[in-house]
Amino acid sequence: MAETSLIAEPGKQEIIISREFDAPRDLVFKACTDPELISQWWAPEGITTTVERMDAKPGGTWRVVQRDAEGNEFAFHGVFHEVTPEQIVDTIEYETMPGHVTFETETLEDLGGGRTKLTDHLVFQSVEDRDGMLQSGMEEEMTGPLERLAGLLQSLKQAASAR
Template identity: 30%
Template sequence: MTQDSAAVPAGPQDRFATLRFEREAAAPLDVLWEAWTAPAARAVWAAPSPAVTVAFLEADSRVGGREVSLCKIAGQPDIRCECGWLALQPALRSVNYEVVSAEGETLSIALVTADFSGDAVRSRLVVTVQLSAVAKDMAAGYREGFGAGLDNLAAVAERTMLLQRVIRAPRSVVWGAWVNPETLPQWWGPDGFSCRTDRIDLRSGGEWVFDMIGPDGTVFPNHHLYHEVLPEERLGYSLLWGENGPKHADAWASFEEWDGATKVTLGMIFSTAAEFQNAKGFGAVELGHQTLAKLEHFIQPR
């Protein structure tokens, strides 16, 4: 949104607007949907430009849940955005309300409808914003800010790796195996790999510094930084190349009750398209599925 829009009230001629945005991504439909709805992914693409920092105060992407964020630009008032989820039809449609305010004054209220289509290769998103503006120039601000955010979304979807597995065990059991510092290193990693932990603290603000050791003895240093731990629902963390090394991905794991079982979703947004392609090239998708299979076998040994 434009930061100066709070200064002047909207006139009758620019109080209401219907805006339409279309974006396509060279990414599977389920990946685009996850990038649109997963809080960890939304935190990556939400800022319309590098000059804007978006801080998330709440994030609950369920019907009836809400997301509250602050857009920050140096020297200007914070813009508060409250998003409430009204409908979520996976890979088909989402509907949410959005209230934008600054310094306690409401700037606009909008109904946002997102329609999805596509296949396993390409996907398309059409977003319709029905805007009721209190402040002047909010429609122009939406066109610029929302449009830039959706450009980011398409780029993020194209470098996102998504792995899913339904595990026949209660969510509390699956969650417990993931966040227990004694058990996580026992199953983490592809077939034939083991973990050697330096230190581990699986809490928000915690970290896991460890080496992955391959079947041939090759050592791969890793550092996970945890910034969100919502019990039995999701983890959000960053992946670094070795202790305090460069970040190569933002990741999340979510846990959903699924007909008496647990659906685990592991998402990774690689920092660059090149890193994403390199990861795919060395078989990261297959290795990731092996890791989730090891989790299942750890919980339910055969």
């Protein structure tokens, strides 16, 4: 089973998360840009995700609302700067903390043999913002969804081969 790697060096305002998937890059790209697919994996276990807006093109905007079992809502939004099968660049703003924008670069590397490495490079406005996210349990919030993404990709591959 593939492991998710999370690197957060002390004193830096960035986090780098990577994971290899047993799926071709075009399928991983689709899962990262298709609202119907994003809603199936883009949250920790037990949280539902509603994609209210996902205009995955340069200058396009997105907004996602997550709800936990108690009905609490957590909303995020951002703007896409670059969207290609090799790289997705956007901003992320947690609406509970307006003004604290994170710059995200997702690189999708074709490893050959139907495998893809996804590297998510998050740059926060300050070390304090980054550390606050880590202390809030972000590691589980990032690694859990990538495990769910791996399962979704396997399901999509199986459905495609059954056709």
